Amino acid sequence: MEIEYTPNVKFFLKKLENKLHDRTSQAIFLLSIYGHTLRLPLSKSLGQGLFELRITGANHIRIFYCFHNEKIYLLHIVKKKQNNISNRDIDRARKIMVIIADL
Numbered sequence: 001m002e003i004e005y006t007p008n009v010k011f012f013l014k015k016l017e018n019k020l021h022d023r024t025s026q027a028i029f030l031l032s033i034y035g036h037t038l039r040l041p042l043s044k045s046l047g048q049g050l051f052e053l054r055i056t057g058a059n060h061i062r063i064f065y066c067f068h069n070e071k072i073y074l075l076h077i078v079k080k081k082q083n084n085i086s087n088r089d090i091d092r093a094r095k096i097m098v099i100i101a102d103l
Contacts, residue, residue, distance in 0.1 A: 001035045002071045003028060006096060009063065009074045020059055027055050031065070031072060050075075050093055052085070064093035066100070073100050 005013075016024060031038055031053055044052050046064070053074075055061040060080035066073050076093040078085070 001032055001067075003032050004071050004073045006073070006075055009077045012077045016061075020055075020057070020061065023057060024055050024061055024063075027053055028063070028074070035072065036067065046090060048094070050090070050097060062089075064090070066097045068097075068100055073097070075100070 013021065013024065027042055030042060040054075041056070042054055044054060046052055049066050051065050053063040053065060055063070062078050062080050062085060063074050064076040066075060073096075075096040076089060078089050
């Protein structure tokens with residue numbers, strides 16, 4: 001499946017150090033190949049059509065994404081420091097998802 005990046009995700013990815021960037025790029029590649037069938041530990045549903053791509057290691061990255069019109073949209077990205085993802089980040093991803101669905 002084709003991957004579409006929002007500007008904030010593109011910007012964030014460019015700033016990652018090489019090793020973390022490589023792991024993140026590999027996870028995005030797997031998402032493009034497996035799409036809806038990608039599951040834990042790499043992908044987790046957050047409900048209502050929103051998913052998270054989970055990159056783990058010394059630094060944890062979460063990329064919120066959705067499927068729309070046969071494409072995968074990478075909506076929002078965060079470097080995770082706690083066990084839980086903040087509701088603020090989930091809400092931000094959902095707002096972007098609504099904008100994309102209206103295009």
